Amino acid sequence: MRKSINLLLSVVLVVTLWVPVTDIAFGATDEKIEVIDLRAEYTDNPLGIDVTKPRLSWKLQADERGQTQTAYQIQVASSESELLNDNPDMWDTGKVESDQSVNVAYEGEPLESGKRYYWRVKVWDKHGSSSEWSDPAWWEMGLLEESDWQAEWIGKGEAPDESEDNASSSSSEPLFRKDFTIDKPIKRARLYSTALGVYEPYINGERVGEDIFAPGWTDYHQRIQYQTYDVTELLQTGENAIGAMLGDGWYAGHVGLAGRHVYGEKPHLLMQLEIDYEDGTSETVATDGSWKWATGPIVSSDMLMGETYDARKEIPGWNAPDFDDADWSEVDVLEEGVSGELVAQAGPTVQVTEEIEPVEITEPEPGTYVFDLGQNMVGNVRLKVSGEAGETITLRHAEVLNPDGTIYTANLRSAKATDHYTLKGEGEEIYEPHFTFHGFRYVEVTGYSGEPTKDMITGRVMHTAAPFSGHFETSNDMLNQLQSNIRWGQRGNFLSIPTDTPARDERLGWTGDINVFVGAATFNMDVTRFLGSKWLQDLRDAQSENGAYPDVAPDVCCGEGNAGWGMLVSRFRTRYGNGTATPE
Template identity: 35%
Template sequence: MNIYNLKTNHLLNPIGFLIDTLTLSWIVEASFGEKLQGTRVVIGLDENYEKVIHDSGSRTDLDPLSYQPGILLQPRTRYFWKVVAKNAAGEEQASETQYFETAKEEEAWTGNWIEPVRQFERMPLMRKLFRLPTKPIRKARIYATGLGVYELYLNGEKIGDEYLAPGFHSYDFWQQYQTYDVTEILQTGGNAIGFMLGDGWFKGRFGFDGGYENLYGDQFRLIAECVVSYEDGTEEIIATDAAWEAAEGPLVASSIYDGEIYDANLEIKDWNKYSEAATDARWEPVQLSAADTEKLQARLSVPIKIVDAFVPELILTPAGEQVLDFKQNMTGWITFTADVPKGSVITYEVGEVLQEGNFYRENLRTAEAKFTYISNGKPAEVRPYFTFYGFRYAKITGIDLLEQDLGFKGYVLQSELEETSGIITANPDVNQLLKNALWGQKGNFLDVPTDCPQRDERMGWTGDAQIFARTASYHMYTPAFYKKFMHDLRLEQKALDGAVPFVVPQIKPEGDAGFVTGAGAAAWSDAATVIPWVLYEQYGDRSLLQEQYPTMKDWVEYIRREDEKSGAKRLWTTGFQFGDWLALDGANPHSPMGGTDTSLVASVYYYHSASLVARAAEVLGHTQDALVYTNLAAEVKQAIQNEYLTVMGRLAVTTQTAYILFHYFDLCPEQFKERMTKDFYDKVISSGIHLQTGFVGTPYFAEALSRNGMNELAYGLLLNEDYPSWLFAVKMGATTIWERWNSILPDGKISGTDMNSLNHYAYGSIVEWVYRCVLGIQADSAHPGYRHFILAPQPSAQLGKAEGYYQSVSGRIESAWEIMSDGQLFFSFRVPFGTTATITLPDLSLEKARKMEWLQEAIPTEVGVSVTVKAGDYSVSYMPTRNYRPEVTTKLTYRELLEYTPARKVIFEQLPMMRNNEIALQYLDMPFEAFKELPIVSNFVSDETLERLDATFSGGIPIIDKISLQS
């Protein structure tokens, strides 16, 4: 047996985190046939468990996904714990010991907030020199936070490997402090604690379009306590007070958006080391701040760390620039080694794309995104401190890189999250797309799930976070990351009477009532319900759902009040709505608003969120709430059908997104299901199987197709290579996901600069479909955390082969399939120890299935057969009942497409000049040759027009099976 992945509140060995509810989790791995007789959790105050404070005893009912020992935790205490499992033979196996350590809890602060007496022109240094007695130290901790952002030094060493602490959170409601173990660095005799501070998010320039200053404060602040515990049982505290000192440091300027200027000539030598020498005149007294300590709270933010590094290639551009290409659009910073004459100025500025081979950065808008280093003539390792950049390219000035190599490196900064999955397919472009989606997450999960990391924005848009939550939770182990985000969301929501801001933390510039301060919009604010439910399904931790249930409920009650204001129609028709943001089917091509009725989008999310609250209430045992919200969801569903469906089952809103929402959220009445699915099919075909969707429709598009018998269209959607499609960006060289389908045009020109990020992860949500439908790995909400799960891959000859894994909280799940050269289907699965799975195999007859050993209990389904299995490795190959190997992928010309009457109808019904032209519409069923001669439509279907359209789409529209269209 192997017991691994021991986590405390979903963190590995956390120190100083907020532990409101103590939850322990682990994974047991054993031979598939082995059975556990019991599991035991032991918690002690020492590694040898001589002081045990909790022993669960060997039990069969311990929940390995969220065991809550219910012990009373003491402040500033380290607890050690292990899991012991016993097999059927009575043999025991213990895990490695892990630990967690509490913060100050409810203890009052000895330290005071301190600040410089005057407004410094440069970023400040603060320090305290002190001496300790010559007696053995048992342990030492520093509890501290600095505003805006800070780094901690002790005796000349940077403490810890995290950056940009204390992170980005709702500073007006709470302020996180961090805990540092400094036992090994503190020494008897002289010591020096030093802090370096910068603006960050708390102060300085930040907010939408970069247009705001000092959102939370205009003064640097620091609070710290160094608590030294001696072996003799005594304790000493060195805390921030008026005896500390401050000086202006060498960091001349620092800004999240604009970067930094570092002048090494202004360095104070050994500023963070103890010295008996007379005080340098550059050090000034500090003053106590008027700020209180009531908002201080132990951290929730996962630390921001360096997670990867890249060595660039040097490019000399046509404009004569020195540009470094790091080959990957990423978030972080660039370092180099400077050994240059005194006064030398070395600068880099960053960008995401080249234009005509030259450096370009205009899509960063007002963000300068620069770094400037001024040398003091001494060798130095140079890096930024309190900023980060989104970039692939960097233009270097001030040094000739052909003559001197400064060892430039690009370092990736990201909240420290474990990657938990991997997929490879037979299509290299799809593999690159999957990589791009992962890098979109890596670039934007920097303390908050930001929209983009490069321009003058970088904020926690709730819409992006909601859309991407399940993809994110396949990619990485996210519960601790989202717990902090949802904590901020809840604090913001409480101040808004149930509404949820468009961005979290909310940007609240004084006196500004503009767009970015808004709250309460569908798909964005529904992060309040969607994220908690995704976390519950993926990780099975009921305590997270319990904690976030009030947030979920308050959000739906907010929508209900909006509904009541407008007549209690059980539709959401009030307030500003984003709608299907950035969709391509809007009436105004220059507007980001899509063509789908925003009240339809809002009402569908009303239904969705009410349904999620009902399900959460049922899980948590809130029986009355479950009934209330089930009924509310049913009323909203009926109202949507009444408002948006004709009596014959025709959708009143005929956009792709409208069809997607009705099919994905099961809003199609049974009697109209066939007709509505046919209309959906025709709609997709009429677009040449191209996306017209935005932020709302795109995440659900492929799965809505695969769920409703149109799996080949879903693959066609994935595999299109021309605009608009996912692979268009891949073919254009993208290494992350773009904000717009045409962020870069086919000629390589950027399509615009006002809102055009090349690292914007939202459309990477297609990866959710890849896991759920291509590999078929799906959570079962009745057994969350993959105790039991679904394996239902839907293969296609368009892709040919796919294999991957997901490291769930219950163990490693594997799924693979291949369409063999002889037409057989091959499947392979791994179901981890201690779990069960229901496997669905498509186009396999029950007769054939029951001849195979592990499929003897199979039952028939609409698509093939399914069987529930215990842990184990399973594989099967068989000749399917339908052909998975079409001879060729047909490319239809526009003429052939318009010859298909349903496609012609959908196309012409979308044309503004035709939509209300009853004379034209009555001729849509005519044979094409006669139809195209009608004067009223001839301009639309002339030979010249059709040839131009074919040229635009590279010679035709890819359709997997032409026969299926004609049928």
């Protein structure tokens, strides 16, 4: 009896295992391949691109092992409704026999400025069965032609009084603003903006976007990136206000080993707000001679030296409607044309990606407090403090300590890496530097009359927000720590360009450094846009007439002719299989 039962169980087990295997082997399976994660120009639903033949990519998902794509079909339409109604009025590839699922270039009807296009994909698997259509995705074009721009470059005009206490003094970083009225329902609104310098845009008192140090570092004589923001929800019926805070940045501040004013002596602003109404009409609010300016609380800002901020000079409500700007000054409209071409943001912007709390506070000298964040990082800190009006707190940044516990800064050379904050004396105050960054683990605080606590300082980690795409972990703690160090080093040195150091007074885009690191970089992060679309264009912009590429890009010093970019090109072709990294 027992033998009979065992035999019966064995037969059932064999049949149970054999039937699904044979079904799969002979294609008799109900499992279908699925198309997911549609991307245009390496981005999920990108807003404001200017590539007129966007590269389209997608991923496949299937339960069956060994499943592959044997053909695809792409449809693109001018609206989502047209796409879902099987009317791809922009492009329909038909069935294309190919396993390609990355970097399929758009070859449809010409694309127009400011238009959004919807697309979807279906594929055929190794059995010849088709998937369902993917969920629709989209991309939206930016401003493609120079004639699309109505905005004018504006900067600080002549101040009527140069005294220190006057709101229109020319000694500090400027604020710009303009009021306007909306009297009908809004369908959508886009802000196209940039600066010769760095800027923060505002609408109705709200910060627009999360970008830091926009528009990023390029050779401004060759190429100026603009940013595109969906600001529909920030506008309101009635009175509205648009404005921006402006800083020197790479344009007019210290740059690497080249000093100040490499590209220009003072920053300028360019903003164009395009509003589409429900009734089919549209309106444009753009920088021009009708805007006004005043100086704000940023007394000075510099990427290498730091920022000085006087909270007593804050102007409450300056970026909101119903603000009285009668005492503000007329802007200066830049009459001479700017030589740099306006281009859409090519790579990811710099953003705050993480915050770090201190692990320890020491007092190596009376009144000198050192906050240890426990991690070497790049960015700046949030200061939370209370005190008397006029009290100035100084923040100095360092990567290591001296034997006596004081901060060691000799390695920074001429970079001061120092921020100053003067209190307004109105209870708890919070300060986050706007236009500077440092490489550091330790923060020295002086000038504070109270007893510091750990929540007084918070590290704000900043880097180009390229997504992490690789993960490496082992059973060996030392190897794991090494990988952690590599990732932190990559984050710290990938800030608008791939730098050699984020701390001292260099911070240049050395081709040799990234040439050595590109293998690890492409494993840890998806850098198709950061390196391929953005930084290699910086390299092309700096190519000399004899064909040689510079040793650093953007090119501000240090010679040319060393092929430090060669491995990067090869690695890009291996990792991403596209022509983005091909030099000209």
